[in-house]
Structures are given as structure tokens and as C-alpha cells.
Amino acid sequence: MKKHNFYAGPSILSEYTIKNTAIAVEDFAGTGLSILEVSHRSKEFVAVSDEARALIKELLDIPAGYDVLFLGGGASMQFCMAPFNLLKKKASYLDTGTWASNAIKEAKFFGEIDVVASSKEANYSYIPKGYSIAGDSDYFHFTSNNTIYGTEMRYDPDLKVRLVCDMSSDIFSRPIDISKYDLIYAGAQKNLGPAGVTVVIVREEALGQVDRPIPTMLDYRTHVKKESMFNTPPVLPIFSVLQTLKWYKMQGGVEALEQNNLEKAAILYDEIDRNKLFKGTAATEDRSIMNVCFVMNEAYQELEEEFAKFAAAAGMVGIKGHRSVGGFRASIYNAMPKTSVEALVQTMKAFEKQH
Template sequence: MNQTMTRAWNFNAGPSALPLPVLEKAQKELVNFRESGMSVMELSHRSALYEGVHNEAIELLKELLQIPDGYQVLFLQGGASLQFSMIPMNFLQEGMRAGYVLTGSWSEKALKEATILKQETYVAASTKEESYRRIPGLDELKLEQGSAYLHITSNNTIYGSEWAEYPDTGEIPLIADMSSDILSRPVDVSKFGMIYAGAQKNLGPSGVTVVILRSDLIEKARTDIPTMLRYDIHNKNNSLYNTPPTFGIYMLGLVLKWVQQLGGVQAVEARNQEKAQLIYNAIDESNGFYTGHVSDKMSRSLMNITFRLPSEALEKEFLSQAKAQGFVGLNGHRSVGGCRASAYNAVPVEACQALRDFMIEFQRAHG
């Protein structure tokens, strides 16, 4: 266990680590927020005090991601999984088709939700037959003209792959599920018609879903769908049509201030590069004792580092010893097995150094 404090080395894939200063700030304000005599969780979402929290979080996100004019920020519920349904319901007009790039389990689920709705879809590219060991090359995309949109998953938590470069889709809106790498590196928002992300990896606790949506797409969205599933309704009401997850949004705002204090997204990216490289070096320099799931190094994720050991018995022993050393969340996803270190923004460099050292020592003992 890390001896400098009583907190675990948290490599959970989500809900994931939160910055300690954020937790301490929330703890300090928990009972009496800004001399209101109430917790943020007790404030009316119609109160001026809460609306200040709400709007500040929106402005911080715009600033950190350099979101240009012509985009709206929404705070929704239902996780990224609800967006799998909301996107085709709002944007897939009758007679149109939407493209999906398959790079892992979550992109498969996004496509499945659209097909459940009997909407017209097609697979623009896929690496499923290769067990999702890489991201498709941009030259592999088969994009149909007139598509309603192209959907991608920017980072794949289960398999450990991430888009290094995004496709240029021209007039066709590019929609990205960035749940597991939003705010981990700079991104040109203007390339996208929509970005969405569950908060529980890099933005805050579970319960909030951030949607960054181009205004013209909101104007074109369908209105013949249930009210709570309409982007235009949420936009018109500043995400306050019904009671939002107020505490989650407050926490999200604190995380954004923490990123700002670190030096912004560019500083966070440099930190994430350093953290990931520590663990990838342990894999690459192990002479095959550790093998990464992702075969193409350009497709490697900075957020989710997946690897196997020579046998399942050794993996079981590795995970058992890691747990005893205070490491949490290193089990690979049940669908693929092996090991996974999720080094999200709030995971400190020291945790990745400790894991690197543990991996080297384990190899010496068992290699």
C-alpha cells in the first residue's frame, strides 16, 4: 500500500479515481455549501446558488476544451449508453443511413441500439475479425455520401485501443463517444458534430453525461420522439428541464478547476503520456513475459493499458499479489481476461511508477 496516505493505487476502469484535492474540497463543503446552511445536494436546482454552479461548469468545459461558438454543452443522465439510442432517434431521419466504426464492445453496443430502433445503419469499418487489436486506418473507412452521421468510439476501455487521428468526414457529422478519454488530451472540437461522454472516467463521479453538440444539428433534430429524449428540449432549458444530477455536476466543476490548476488539457496530456509510457515500457522490455493486447503501437490507449502474462495461472498470481500491494482494479474485463491498468487523469504518476516497479519485480520472480 502507498505509505504516504491511506488511499489505494486505483486503476479501476470506471467509476475511476477522482483527484484527492477534489474529494477534500467536496468534503469541506459537504454540509454547508457557501454559507447556505445546506449541502449542494439539498439546493433547489432552480436556485441562483445552484445555477451558478451549473453555469460555471459549462463555461469551464468550454474554456478547457476550447469549444468554439456554435456548440452547446448539455448535462444529461442515463450514461453514454442512453446516447446510443438518443443519437439515432434525433438524427437518423427516414430514408437516411448512419455509419458506425466498430473498434470494440461499446461501438458494437452503439450500433445495436440503432438497429433495435429499426434504423438504417451500415458498418463503415471494423477490426472485429482481428479481435480489436488496432484502430482501422483512415483509408479503410467506407463512408456513404449523404450519411446522417458517422459514429466512432474514441477510446476502447476493454481492448485498450484509441484513435490517434480522427477522420475528416466533410459535410457528414462526426459523432464520438469520448467517455474514457475526454479531457485527457487536446481535441479539435470543430471536427465533430457531437461529442458525448459519461463522467465517471475523467470528468467526475458517475451520473452525469456531458454532450457537446453543434447548434445546427439541434435545429435539425427530430421532434416526434419522447420529450426527455430530445436534445432541443434539454438545450432550450439549459439542461434544467427536469432535476439534473446536481451533486455530480458540482463535482464535475471541481474536477474541471483541478485540470485548470494543473495547467489545462495540454499539461494533462503530457502527464498522461508519462504515466502510460512507464507501463508500456515494462511491457515492451519484458522479452514477451508481458504482451499487450493491441498489436499496433499507434493504436495504443493512454487511458487503458491491457496486457497478458504467459498463463492464466500467472495472471491470477499477479493480480493476487498486486491486490496485496494495494493496487486496485487491475483485472481485465471479463470478456477478454488478462490485466488492465486504467490510468485516467486523476491517477497519479506515482501510482504508475509503483505499478511499473511491481511488474518488473514480478517478472524477476516468475520469468
Template sequence: MPERIFNFSPGPAVLPQSVLEQAAKDIVNFNNKGMGLIEMSHRSKDFMAVLDEAEALIRELLAVPTNYKVLFLQGGASSQFFMVPMNLLGPGKKATYLNTGVWAGKAIKEAKAFGQVDVAYTGEPNRFKHVPTDDEYSVAADSEYLHLCSNNTIYGTRFPKFPDKGCMLISDMSSDIMSRPVDVSKFGIIYAGAQKNMGPAGVTIVIIREDLLDRCPATVPAMLKYKTHADKGSMYNTPPTFAIYCVGLVMRWLKEQGGLAAMERRNEEKAALVYQAIDATDFYRGHAEKECRSLMNISFNLPTAELEAKFIKEAAAVNLDGLKGHRDVGGCRASIYNAFPLEGVQKLVEFMAEFAKKNG
């Protein structure tokens, strides 16, 4: 195998080396059973132990209260855009949404099919460079919940603090879950596709307060009811066994790193290096406003599209891969999730300085 590159992809994203190595062994021979994990029955004792450990570690790392269920679902965060309002809204019910980017916009579109949606804030006029503070919007007293996307992979923004509006929060945390401590009790539902910070693509984590399970209208199909999966321990249908197993390995790794407080400090250190490189010269321009910059996804531009293309090409040639920005923003984007090594960030910063010197 060639030398591993530094993978700045926004997702599916880099995983810890130790997780990849262990998974490579267990996909062939799990627990010395003479068969691979993905060949095993999802109802076997061995896989049930995998599922139980993954849930227990998620609960431990996030300090999930006992009155919350942890579900392992499928369909990505995109399926949650409609499952949330399908389960919690209905005729005469209202929800409030904050539009801070593409994925929040998709959630808003889906929610409108199930109830009244109040878009209390939209960042569209300023190209989603900013997320709102509490004094920039209001939430109606009869709103069932306030929905937000905690971190925006495309535009490189995040909520440094979560809203405190006296209402139940629901959050898409796909791109920054497990990157910092979170007070789960402030949320009715937290959901996240695993493929950025928790594991490979294929499993979606949903953390839901138990009392919400009984709000679902009777007309909702069984597979789309949270209660169905909660009652069956995420085993109502065949779960994505390998993806869940990998999530468990990543949770073990996170615990070994010192937990979420330690991971937040590491993420702050890595992001600070890149933002310092951006701010040091007019050659690079960060997309997000400084007070709401993401620690996970750093979007930036160069003076011209031609220089951006050259930057991406030359970076890839020295094993700095996946730096092309999203088509909605253009430019470049460095995604530096939990498992992304500090060494890779340092090499990117060195490359940025050299490239600016040669082309500025």
C-alpha cells in the same frame, strides 16, 4: 482512514484528492449555508452558479465554439447510443459506424432501430486490437454522420488521430475526454459519461452543434430530444446536482494543471512507462497494436491465466488495486486516467519487473 490505494479501476475511477476533500466538505455545508449541496434546490442561485461555472470551464478547456451547446444529461453514454440516432436519423436516412469494441457495438445495435446503419469497419476478426486508418474504410456520400468511440476501455485502443473523411463526426469520448486537446468543430456531437475522466457517475456530458437540434423528428418524446434540454439550459428536469458540481471541481483542477495540452503530455509520460515495462520482456503481452495504444487503459496478458490471477492478487496486497482485465479480454488492465498519479504508475512498473523476475 487507511492509506489511500492506487486505484486502477476503469470506472468509476480515481478523482483528484483535492476534489474529494472539497466535495466532502460541501456535501455537508456548501458556501457556509448551513446545508449541504445535495440538499439545495437545483433552481437556487447557488446551484445555478455551480452549473454555469462547470459549463464555462468545459467550454474554456475544450475551446468549444459558440455555436455549440453543452448539456448535462443522465443515463450514461449508453443512453446516447439511442438518443443520437433517434434525434438525427429516421426513415430513409443512413449513418456510418466504426465497430472498434464492445461499446461501439452497442451503439450500432441501438442505431439500427432508427435508420440504416453502414458498419464500414469492424475490428472483431482480430479481437479489436486495432482501430482503422482513413484508408481502411469508406463513408457513403449520403451518410448523415460517422460515429466512432475515441478510446476503448476494454481493449486498450484509441484513435491517435480522428478520421478525416469529409463528413460530420459523432464520438463517444467517455474514457478519454479531457485527456488531450480536441478540435470540437470537426464533430457534430461529442458525448461522455463523466465517471472516468470528469467526475463521478451520474451525469453525461453532451456537446452538440446547434443546427442539429432542429433535425429531431416530432415523434421523439420530450425527454429524449436534445433541443428540450438545450432550450432549458439542462434544467428541463432535476439534474444530477452533485455529479455536476464535482465535474466543475475537476474542471477547475484541470485548469490548474495547465489545461489539456499539459495533461496530454503527462498522460503520454505515464503510459510510456507501462508500455516500456510490457515491451521489455516476453512475460507481458500488450493487447492493442502499438500504433493505436490507449493512454488511458492499458490491457495486457501474462503467460497463463493462473499467473494473471496471481499477479492481480499480489498487486492488490501492495495497494495496486483494480488491475483485473475485462471478461471479454481477460488478463490485466491498468486504467490511468488524468487524476491517476505518476507515483502509482511507477510503483506498478516496479511491481511488474519484480513479478516477472520471480515468476518468469
């Protein structure tokens, strides 16, 4: 039976990415060596790294004055690297979920943190609005997509202070005005490749502005200078990221991906809103097109476990909601085919008929 992979991360990858990575595990670029054992300084792998960074710049239309880095430690490492490198006295943060909250916790080690707004009181079911950001903030940090709660900010804030964003789960899902940002970071394991590499896009001019000494490995300038080769980078994940980027270009780029994502999300949200058994958990205006969160309606809550088993029997994998929210979560990242979303909808309709 075909499996429909709705895991939130590590998550679905394109068949193109998986196939080409599997080939490289056997024989990388005709070297007679596996990608698992090749030197990161070999000309063949340096070419992979260079091409991947160039494709990121092309697909996201990154202007001059920015560097693209491949780093380890996940987005969680960036929670401290960002303030280490950019926070002089005070920064503003928006609290929209677990990962935003974790970023706030780490930033407090480096200076004053102004949490401008939070939706914690409503279990992060919406994106706060109408808040103000102090003009003397060194930067404003937000998490664009909240995987656990299914909310998303699908726009680029227009601010007078520096802008920092955790785009781990929605990077490449829509066009971005990079010029508004000073730092963007994204763990690869949701929309780019396997776990183990983090993509960082940083404005060169934003670096070197703090007085504190920064440990070598945690200084973005180290990795800019060495083109992400200061230490051994995660070779296999970077190779897989390149395959995904090639596939994105073949799909027509970010604009085409966004259109497909909007269509997939509409199909699923329409069914959630129509089906008497289910209801969405995120505020309608803030619904994510990457992570669709829903629960059983109050009158049918006792059917939750039964639906989980019913969906699993139909080939649905990874739709259980995060433990802090419960219910269900369908992660429909770029690589998710529309047919899988349609299969989930048919499963929901079939379960409704039984009840």
C-alpha cells in the same frame, strides 16, 4: 498502505475533487445545507452549473454555435438519443468494441446503419483503417477510446459528413478540434466525476433536421432551451465535475494533461514490452493512453492469478482485465498520478524477479 486505483470506471478522481465535494456534502457554498439537499434552482447551484459549462467551453476551446449539456442516463442513453435526433435515413458506424457495438444496436431502431469496418474478428485488438464512408450518411459515429480492449483513436477525423463521437473515457485527455464534430458525449465516471451525469457537446445547427417526433426528454433541444434544467439534474455529480474542471485548469489545461498522460503511458508500456512475463493485447499503433491492457506471456499464463494477488498485496486496485479479454487492465486517466504508474511498474519488476 496507499492504494493505487486503476479501476476503469467509476475511477480515480483528483484529491482536489474529492476534498471539495466532501466539504460541500457538509456545507455547500456557505448555505448551511448539504449539496445533497440543496435545490437545483438555487442561485448557488445554478452558478455551479453555469461555471462548469463555461469551463468545459474554455478548456476544450469550443467555438460559438455549440451547447454544453448535463444529462442523465449515461453514454448508453446517448446510443439512442444521438440517432433519435440526427439520423434521417442512414448513418455510418465504426465497430471497435463493446460500446461501439451497443451504439450500433440502438441506432438500428432509427434507420439504415452502415458498419464501415469492424475489428471484432481480432477481439477488437486494433482500430480498423482504410474504410470509406458514404457521402449520403447523415453522420459517422465512432468511439474514441475502447476501455475494455485498450485501443484509442487519438485524432479528429476530417470528413464531409457530420461527426458523432463517444468520448466517455478519453475526453479532456488531449486537445480536440471541436469544429469537426456535431455531437460529442461522455459519461463522467472516467475522466470527470462520479457516475450519474453525462456531458454532451452539440452543434446547434445539427438539431431539428429530422422529421420524426422526438419524446420531450430525448430531444436535445429541450435541454438546450432549459440549460440542462428541464428536469432535476444530477446535482452532486455536476458539482464534482466542476471541481475536476477547476483542477484541470490548475494543471495547465488539456495540453498539459496530454503530455502527462503520454509520459505515464510510455512508462507502463515500456515495462510491458521489456518484461518477459507480460505482453500487450492492443496493436502497438492503436494503444490507448487511458486504458493499458496486458496479459501474461504464453509461457507464464499459469502465473496470472498469482500476479493478481501479488499486485493487490502491493496496493494495486482494479487491475483485473474485463471478463471478455482477461488478463489485466490499468486505467490511467487524467487524475492518476505518475507515482502510481511507477509503483505498478516496480511491482511487475519485483514479480519478474521471483520467476
